[in-house]
Amino acid sequence: MSDYSLSDDDYYNDEDMFDITQDDDDMNMDDYTEDFKVDTNSKRKSYEIEYESLNQPAVEKLMQQDVAYIIGILGVDSSIAARLLRHSSWNKERLIEKYMDNPNTILVAAGVTAPEPPSVTSPIRTHIGDRRTTRSASKIISTLSSSSKTSSKASSSSYQPAQTRLKAERFVCPICYDDSSDLQTASLDCDHLFCTGCWTTYITSKIRDEAEHCIRCMAEGCCLVAPDTFIQSALAGEGEPTWARFQELLVRHFVSCNPNLKYCPHPGCTNTVSCPAAASKSSLTTVVPAVSCGARGIPGSPEALTSAVAAKEHYFCFGCPIDSDHRPVVCSVAKMWLKKCADDSETANWIKSNTKECPKCQSTIEKNGGCNHMTCKKCKHEFCWVCMGPWSEHGTSWYSCNRYEEKSGTDARDAQSKSRASLERYLHYYNRWANHEQSAKLSLDLYAKTEKKMEDMQITSSLTWIEVQFMKKAVEEADKCRMTLKWTYAMAYYLARGNEKELFEDNQRDLEQAVEELAELLEQPIEADAIPTLRQKVTDKTVYVHKRNEIVLEDTANGFLEGRWKWNARVEGFDEPDQADLV
Amino acid sequence: MDARLRRVNKEIADCKNDKASGIKIELIDESPFHLKGIFPGPEGTPYAGGTFLVDIIIPESYPFQPVKMKFITKVYHPNVSSASGAICLDILKDAWSPVLTLKSTLISLQSLLCSPEPNDPQDAEVAKHFTTSKGSFEDTATYWTQIYAGGPGKKGVSTASSGDGKDEVAMAGLEKAHVDQFEALGFQRGKVIDVLRRLNYRGKNVTQISEDRVVEELLK
Known part of the structure; x- marks a missing residue:
């Protein structure tokens, strides 16, 4: 926490830090956190985080670097180094330590060398417990000479389908029982021979059905792991897509072992994002590591090719499994909110949200249409359906209803049960949250509609394609702001009452109002002579909305850095809330 | 093909x-x-x-x-x-x-x-029975073999069985005396068997589980 607060020292260092990062175009990873501390002068906003998007070849390059490092230190060949690294979850230090301790133990455990000459195993199996111990503990060759011998032999191991073994007896594949004379066979260093057809099917099944990158010999109890060259040969020809999948699995494994990396969660995407600033769990209470892998849409789908507008950029959170940008709210609060939304039964919500009691005479009322200005049939009391406060307080500024005003609403809700009040409080935030989520979902339609409008505009006016881009920008901006708004409701639900919350909700209201106005402009029918005015209006509004969004994001992010936000519930990673704030 | x-x-x-x-x-x-x-x-x-x-x-x-x-x-x-x-x-x-x-x-x-592996069980109740009292477990397993798999059965168990039908007490691997004891308190026999089996009321557990605890479970 204190690392990120803006102390005086940090302030004086600002200039230096800025210069360093400017000069350092290589983007030294270690500087990320430092850089992050002093955000005031740098170009990056306080709500943004430094990250880098890597495609699959880039990650493969990182893997090769690690492999080369291990080759240099341990003097093994690349196929062995790769298998050793995968076995040790890419932890180089631990691997080197273990290898120095006893090379045989780790070579056997990683499936590089066989523990002992292959013996004819009895088909009778004992249970897990027995097997595991014999596998890891007892079958170890401890002489160094044999290790060097086996490792040199391992390097020669390759998939040789062309080679047919001449034996006195005709070879029968123990898996498919094929005994034809032209049967091609292959084996790993353990010399367990199988026909190449079975190898290919087996490897394909392991990769396709089990998403397994560690492929062991097919013989029972044999723990040798097939080297990549062997797998590649087995998958040559028709197995090309499977080979590509295998490489993807290797990259995924590498990424999952490295806390600085995260694989893009969007379907079909193979990019990785590197974000060392959010790698530690403690950093997640002060930053929302919203990142994007840079790709758009679903790779290979026609949608991605035809319309770059409709295909959404792959935004996701680096710190938690939520596969969208949940700024400005931090991961732990966002998760709490999603869990709460999932727990509360939809049916109960519907019933509760569609019937309410009149704040004056307690008659149960179902709202079956119309606006939020309610007049009780029985007692003629006028009230707001959303906050249950008297309508007179709303006046013209009915947007103040974005706030669940605890004070003026209290009187109205006192009559109702406490559980109902808390449920309504929840529903207030939930409805707004869900509303923005729904709007965001509809944004795809809006994109399509906008594209159509942009085309129309070019026909009806003298504007060029470039000049009508303002529409697209406006739609994108509105969509972005809706995402922010959506999560501000999750945040406001858990914020403890007080001035900070009021300021937060003021910012929220300003943004919401601006977004709604922009959305209205975008929905307007287009008349040829009004286009220049519309263009001006939309552009102005877009800029304004953008600024309001910045304010919300920036202020919230700064609040997290300063530890300004107080919660009304227990939140993971934060201090215990005050007893008085608990809801 | x-x-x-x-x-x-x-x-x-x-x-x-x-x-x-x-x-x-x-x-x-x-x-x-x-x-x-x-x-x-x-x-x-x-x-x-x-x-x-x-x-x-x-x-x-x-x-x-x-x-x-x-x-x-x-x-x-x-x-x-x-x-x-x-x-x-x-x-x-x-x-x-x-x-x-x-x-x-x-x-x-x-x-x-x-060679059963009770540390990695599929059936936790049977595994508990196995670990607390192997002898009693074997009697029950023999009885099940006899009832379901057409096995010959053991003398000790067959005397416990009450004639033609299946003996529920032996099926659950419990002692007849224990079941009778709680049945005498006015509980249904089926329920007593169920609770005693769940509590693993066998071997040395019998001394460790108080009668009050059993009654409490029976009243639930």
Whole structure:
């Protein structure tokens, strides 16, 4: 926490830090956190985080670097180094330590060398417990000479389908029982021979059905792991897509072992994002590591090719499994909110949200249409359906209803049960949250509609394609702001009452109002002579909305850095809330 | 011919030719991919003398993915579900190898009956029974073999059974005296058996679990 607060020292260092990062175009990873501390002068906003998007070849390059490092230190060949690294979850230090301790133990455990000459195993199996111990503990060759011998032999191991073994007896594949004379066979260093057809099917099944990158010999109890060259040969020809999948699995494994990396969660995407600033769990209470892998849409789908507008950029959170940008709210609060939304039964919500009691005479009322200005049939009391406060307080500024005003609403809700009040409080935030989520979902339609409008505009006016881009920008901006708004409701639900919350909700209201106005402009029918005015209006509004969004994001992010936000519930990673704030 | 079909046919034929192992594989319906395995209970165990039936389903990707097996015959064993017959055995899961055959897998099941692994149980209640009182567990397993697998049964247990029907007390691996004791307090016999089995009221546990605790459970 204190690392990120803006102390005086940090302030004086600002200039230096800025210069360093400017000069350092290589983007030294270690500087990320430092850089992050002093955000005031740098170009990056306080709500943004430094990250880098890597495609699959880039990650493969990182893997090769690690492999080369291990080759240099341990003097093994690349196929062995790769298998050793995968076995040790890419932890180089631990691997080197273990290898120095006893090379045989780790070579056997990683499936590089066989523990002992292959013996004819009895088909009778004992249970897990027995097997595991014999596998890891007892079958170890401890002489160094044999290790060097086996490792040199391992390097020669390759998939040789062309080679047919001449034996006195005709070879029968123990898996498919094929005994034809032209049967091609292959084996790993353990010399367990199988026909190449079975190898290919087996490897394909392991990769396709089990998403397994560690492929062991097919013989029972044999723990040798097939080297990549062997797998590649087995998958040559028709197995090309499977080979590509295998490489993807290797990259995924590498990424999952490295806390600085995260694989893009969007379907079909193979990019990785590197974000060392959010790698530690403690950093997640002060930053929302919203990142994007840079790709758009679903790779290979026609949608991605035809319309770059409709295909959404792959935004996701680096710190938690939520596969969208949940700024400005931090991961732990966002998760709490999603869990709460999932727990509360939809049916109960519907019933509760569609019937309410009149704040004056307690008659149960179902709202079956119309606006939020309610007049009780029985007692003629006028009230707001959303906050249950008297309508007179709303006046013209009915947007103040974005706030669940605890004070003026209290009187109205006192009559109702406490559980109902808390449920309504929840529903207030939930409805707004869900509303923005729904709007965001509809944004795809809006994109399509906008594209159509942009085309129309070019026909009806003298504007060029470039000049009508303002529409697209406006739609994108509105969509972005809706995402922010959506999560501000999750945040406001858990914020403890007080001035900070009021300021937060003021910012929220300003943004919401601006977004709604922009959305209205975008929905307007287009008349040829009004286009220049519309263009001006939309552009102005877009800029304004953008600024309001910045304010919300920036202020919230700064609040997290300063530890300004107080919660009304227990939140993971934060201090215990005050007893008085608990809801 | 489809490699999977060729292999399964050969496995069935091999099994037919091999009379020594005592293992049989039969078709359940027309499909060669839904089979029934039959093997004798291993000698020197509570399962001796019984005949055990196993439901076998050959998956699409056999032999590269393991066969699906479960007991048809009810078995009292820590690694077999006493209700569904589901089996907990490594080679049916991640330790499967394509060189394993139906026969070798059935032999493995047979050897699983010889050497239970209570630390990795499928049926927690049976496993608890096994760890607290092996003797009592074996009596119950023998009784189950006798009732469900056509085994000869043991003297000690057969005297406990009340004539023709199944003896519920012996089925649950409990002592008749204990069940009678709580039944005398006015509880239903079925409920008493249920609670005592759940509490693992056997062996040295009998002294550790107070009568009040049992009554409390019975009143729930």
